[in-house]
Amino acid sequence: MTEQPPALDASHVYICVATYRRNELLTRLLRSLSTEPIPAQNVIVVDNAPVPAAEATVKRALPLARYLHQPQPGIGTARNTSLDAVPTDAQAVIFLDDDEYVRPGWLAALLDCADSSGAHVVTGPVTPEFTGEEPAWLEEYGYVRRTDRPTGPWLSATGRGGQLRYRRPATNNTLVRAHWFTASGFRFDERFNFSGGEDSELFDRLLAAGADVWWCAQAQVVEVVPQERATKEWLRARAVRGGRVRALKMQAKGTRGGALAVRLAAESAVRIGYGSLRRAQKHLRRRPVTYTDDYYVCEGVGMAQALLGRGADEYARSSRRS
Incomplete structure (x- = not known):
């Protein structure tokens, strides 16, 4: 960045939440936000139910x-509906999910990190809170992403010529400078409405346009994980969905017809083969198979499903959970 942006003023920061029939969890999120130093009217909640289902919940938990x-x-x-409601004089937009709640001091940490770094995007840790007993396989299998990294640039690697490559965040605890949405007009690609992956696709474009990303270890959010999601089967199904999303991204970037089919078939085979090899090596060495091992196989399966026109969309109305 060539110029340090002005310090963020909480009165010009907006929190965007999309919700769908999770009123109990939404209540917990909004109550956690009520103790943060941001005007309540800057919290934008978009209810995506067919008929209004969360208005009373919002008015009770955070009336303004x-x-x-x-x-x-x-x-x-x-x-996108929430982004369209963000005023043109906004300085930053923060995305949270409706099954999360924030730790005390979360907002101050996020804003302080944005101010000190000047970063376009600041993201922070999301810690799981299981509604049932924490799974015994969790530590070996590797379900939770790392949250112990120190505050600083969120880098994945250094490219050619020393060029920095930033990791891609998600919309579960992330601040973005508002000019990306107000002046530059970035929006979520609605072709990903039912598959998911709309956030990773958006951040791919932001990174390609020059956005930089910082990790803020102190901006802590908790995600409530129900028992039905605390299984290896659910995680593998999620990884299969990731393969279908990968295929949809190829289409979004212009790959079509025979070229798309060839690429999907090739990448699917490579991922399934590589993941299977990793799994076999683990078995031979009598070491536990991890989520990363399974992910390669499952992602390849998802890409194959996309090639064959099969597989269910995670966010289709019939499959979305209340």
Whole structure:
């Protein structure tokens, strides 16, 4: 960055939340936000249920928050509705999920990190809170992403010529300078409405346009994980979905027809083969198979499903959970 942006003022920072029939969890999130130093009217909640289902919840938990109903189904559409409600003088937008709540001091940590770094994007740790007993396999299998990294640039690698390559965040605890949405007009791609992956696709474009990303270890958020998601089967199904999303991204970037089929077939085979090899090596060495090992196989399966026109969309109305 060539110029340090002005310090963020909480009165010009907006929190965007998309929700779908999770009123109990939404209540917990909004109550956690009520103790943070941000005007309640800067919290924008978009209810994506077919008929208004969360308005009373919002008014009880955070009465001055802005409630919007978007009946058109789709996670990307819901997120875009919240962005359209952000005023042009906004300085930053923060994305949170409706199954999370923030730790005390979360907002101050996020804003302080953005101010001190000047980064375009600041993201922080999301710690799971299991509604049931924490799975015994968790530590070996590797379900939780690392949250113990220190505050600083969130780098994946250094490219050719020393060029920095930033990791891609998600919309579960992330601040973005508002000019990306107000002046530059970035929005979520609604082709990902039902598959998911709309956030990773958006951040791919932001990174390609020159956005930099910082990790803020002190900006802590908790994600409530229900028992049905605390299984290896659910994680593998999620990884299969990741393969279908990868295929959809190829289409979004212009790969079509026979070229898309060839690429999907090739990449699917490589991922399934590589993951299977990793798994076999683990078995031979009598070491535990990890989520990363399984992910390669499952992602390849998802890409094969996309090639064959099969597989269910995670955010389709019939499959979304209440």
